[in-house]
Amino acid sequence: MADKLIFELVTPEHLLASAETDSVVIPATEGEMTVMPDHAPTMTTIRPGMVKFRNSENKEFKFLVFHGFADIQGEHCTLLAETAVPVGEAGDAIEKRIKELRDELIHARHGERKSAIEQMLGELTHLNQTIFPG
Numbered sequence: 376m377a378d379k380l381i382f383e384l385v386t387p388e389h390l391l392a393s394a395e396t397d398s399v400v401i402p403a404t405e406g407e408m409t410v411m412p413d414h415a416p417t418m419t420t421i422r423p424g425m426v427k428f429r430n431s432e433n434k435e436f437k438f439l440v441f442h443g444f445a446d447i448q449g450e451h452c453t454l455l456a457e458t459a460v461p462v463g464e465a466g467d468a469i470e471k472r473i474k475e476l477r478d479e480l481i482h483a484r485h486g487e488r489k490s491a492i493e494q495m496l497g498e499l500t501h502l503n504q505t506i507f508p509g
Contacts, residue, residue: 377412377450382428384438384454391459392428392436399428399452401445410445410452417447423498425462425506426454439465439506441472462506469503 382399384392398411402424421443429435443456460468476496483489 379431380410380412380414380450380452382410382452382454384426384440384456384459386456386459391438394428394430394436396428396430399426399454401426401452401454402440403445408445410447412450414447414449414452416449418444419447420444421454421456423495423502425502426459437462439468439502466503466507469499469506473499473503 379395380398382392382394382396383390398409401408401410401419402422404420404422407424408419421440423441424439426438426440427435438459439462440454440456441458443454445452445454458468458472473496476492476499480489480492480496483492
């Protein structure tokens with residue numbers, strides 16, 4: 376039985392984080408999920424939300440992620456995110472994405488696409504209020 380989990384957070388541009396940790400909390404589409412060493416093999420999609428973990432020096436890291444998927448294999452967890460930023464830099468990223476989605480919504484013609492944009496706007500607005508209340 377492994378006592379540490381190897382966690383990697385990857386975007387299309389680069390590897391943002393790689394750490395040995397006791398656990399990592401990820402925003403799975405089905406709900407928040409805590410991944411620990413020897414987790415059952417799982418592949419899950421990711422919704423906009425916060426990823427939290429502590430490295431081997433017990434320093435806490437928090438990243439805001441926008442969609443993607445996580446591949447969990449025993450003592451390894453790789454999260455491939457469409458976009459990810461440290462929470463300290465997240466305010467501008469969320470506001471920018473909300474503005475982009477509002478602009479997209481104005482030009483969306485198909486009901487299905489409009490629904491997807493509205494859902495994403497709702498998720499991001501909720502996330503923004505959760506991370507930066509008031």
